[in-house]
Amino acid sequence: MSEPTAATGPDVEPDFDVIVVGGGIAGCVTAYRLAQAGRSVVLIERGEAPGSKNLSGGVLYSRVLEQVFPDLLTSAPIERRITRNYVQFLNATSSVGIDYQDARLAEPVNAVTVLRARLDAWLAERCEEAGVFLMPGVRVDRVIREGGRVVGVRAGDDELRAHVVVAADGVNSFVAQEAGLREKPPTHHLAVGVKAVVRLDERTVAERFHLVGDEGAAYAIVGDCTLGVGGGGFLYTNRDSLSVGVVLRLDDLVKRGLRSTDVFDHFLGHRFIAPFLEGGEIAEYGSHLVAEGGLEMVGHIHTDGMVVVGDAAGLTLNTGLTVRGMDLAAASGIAAAKGIDEALTSGDTSEAGLAGYRRELFAGFAGKDMETYAKAPAFLERTRMYEEYGLLLGDVLHSVFDHDLTPRRHLSQVVRSELKRSPVRLRDLLSDGLAGVRAL
């Protein structure tokens, strides 16, 4: 038997055209599209059922996934359509927010909340209908390399071979690291997310957030919610529950000697957050790692016989106001399926043959956005974002609204005098403003 070449792949007749490891959004979209194109695909998922390892959910910018599943909004388990975005600067005793509501966000639908346990199961079902062979309950131990290229995966005593292996196994992608594609990410590119799903009844959710029908709200919160640790809080409305949590920069958390659970408890108990949750029951709780490194995290995403998609490829964006991952995952799945299908047609599944994936990804909105927000992570590392601006805003507004019988001053005077009291220097403000404009 001759050694396989980089271009043609395994000499042995492979079990499948494509092996996808990981049954999240990126993996399911890749598998679904390839099955639609007539390729034989196996989808390996370590959970006993797709979605079973997935914690809570989040906001999905839905239009990209609609390209794959035109009936997404009517058939998939969607919680609510987001029509209200709220940016909140939280201080210990004050809170300043920007409340953005827009009917145009509902028609056509732009963003929806989803619970991943439900969505992933739905996606897997669609994959199975399209002819994908689902293989749940299997943990891949090794990537098989022969002749310098990836030819398959090993789990226990069994090997499976394919022309292309797709690593879709999440932020700490074991498969991509095994293949030598990606280094373990440094901690300053990682954040720890602590989330809970709090059950309330449907009416209470609608009342507390002024929602009609299946409209939903998404809160992005910075400041005291994280006890000053780099990161932020979020709160999304599901149909009859709230997803609430904090995302904390791992290095900053360690530096300050805080535990993520302490920060989370502080957030949930905050006087401006707690009323939203009152009377709710915590239905799920847990923490996981989030990559928030932006473009810097997207390095090598394909090699001979393998591509990396979704979170595994570092495709997450924290723009400060929105945390995005699911739409980028879907976009990378679409791009990967196209690139792989072309490579299979041409018979060249080497790194060069699979380069169509990267081209496709960066030609689309996902890659463009990653470039657009390339500097966002560094900007968000400026700690003033998390403490002092919120306080400054709070103090300015306090001076305006607190009628304490002293004569009123013009707003510009108020700002200047508060700025004088605040540790924030004018040049910081300018510098951060400029950096923000450039990064976001």
Place this chain on the structure above:
Amino acid sequence: MSSTYILVAGDARISALVAAAPGATTAVVVGTRAVADAVATSGVGSVVWLGEPGDAPLEAFAGPVADLVAAAAPDVVLASTRPADRVLAGAVAARLGAPVHTMASKVEVHDGAAEVTRAVFGGIARQTLRTAGPVVVVVDGGTLGEGGSAPVEEVAAAPAPTVRVVETRAAERTQVDLGRAQRIVAVGRGLKAQEDVAVVEGLAAVLGAETACSRPLAEGVGWFTKDRYVGVTGQHVQPDLYVALGISGQLQHTVGARAAGTVVAVNTDASCPYFAEADYCVVGDLYAIAGALTDALR
């Protein structure tokens, strides 16, 4: 007046069944005459005894028991959760087409309809269920009851001829009755090695407690005997003090100890489910805490 049939297979400890039975009670006893006589003085109205079993296992009487109960057409059939009793109850349910209720806390009969309040889905919720017709209820049997002396009627029955006991090996040690323990120290997967059972036994000794475990330690690795396994399909206990060491708090375990007075849970994982059902939640290493607690109480 409603009527209840109590099924007994070889073990006369049925006080809880007698207490739960609505209406007139008849016990159908499979086993030796001595068992039938003990049942007769445990507060039932009458006893039907199916004769000496010889070398037939008690389960081989399931068919005749089902025939007998079907002919009597009672409103409620009660049986204990002991293995052979369950087999009799199942055969009766199949014959009557009656629903089976386990984990029941209340059994009533109103206008010929049976109403049973029970835990469902392994104990995550409760339901009250009504059936127009007979129901079979399988619950913990309880202890030896006292009261009256019911007549014992012998109705000799033929057991299934295809099953025979060839050999019985007695227990090498006496079974522990965890249901009566006042204090219990239980341990779960947090225990790293079989020799570490001594750590648990050391703490139990100074507390005057029985040792117990979660299912994997009795059935997975066999570090404890099965009579010490607390859980939905194991022992259900009600001690004053229940110390859970290194038990994460899976529902299938905690259901067996929910009646405990005070619960202390020790776990390294502050988010383990047991902490939601404990009075004292010690976040720490079970070895360090159990050791320090043993020293403190010695």
Place this chain on the structure above:
Amino acid sequence: MKIAVAYKWAPNPQDAAVGADGSVDWSRAKPAVSEYDPVAVEVGRRLADATGAELVGLSVGGPDVASPMAKKAALSRGLDSAVVVADDALAGAGTTPTGRALAALVQRLGDVDLVLTGDSSVDAGAQMVPAVLAGALGWPALTDVVAVSGTAGDLTVERAHAGGSQVLHVTGPVVLAVAADAVVPRVPGMKDILSAGKKPTEEVPLADLAGWQTAPVEVVATAGPELKVRKGQVIDGADPAAAVTALVAALRADGVL
């Protein structure tokens, strides 16, 4: 000759969310082959291999019992084929209809003298289906079985019994509920799952089964679990001595020690 293994496709209630009113949300709890059923499949596989029998899986339940995922999960554990009844009327069915429907399936299959089951189901934990199944067939049932040898019609069965054990000789058809630790079941590998996808499965319409129904059970009231109010006082065990001092003081104050 066939050996049947009854298995259940069920979610773990541990993963379900329960409201204070007792309403149960199963969306997070994914069904799987019930925890102890693979032990029964493994016992059946070894017996089938030793006697040249065919090992057939039987399951009844809601529509998802017939899903490709459910069939693969069951067949990958060593069954030769599977016969299922998947019908809304059997979703969440109680012990008696489940046991009776399984019995009807055994009779329909024919040429079966041995039915194996697991010790208990992960969702109900009632340990009653094997007894009802045997009762409906008119067969004897034995539980807590730790070993089986021989062939159907001449079986030697060992079971746990009152802390000791008992050896029985079985010369007719029988239902055996296998103890959870009878054998260690295999963990299905990728090749097992692949070949499971190619094994024959048959879906029997519920209408083909007779006499499985029971008197209707009406839910009169629903409530959350009966839980005592617990203090939930957290004690940091980083310093074990200090933690124990606090714990002992609290237990003494409560009058427990």
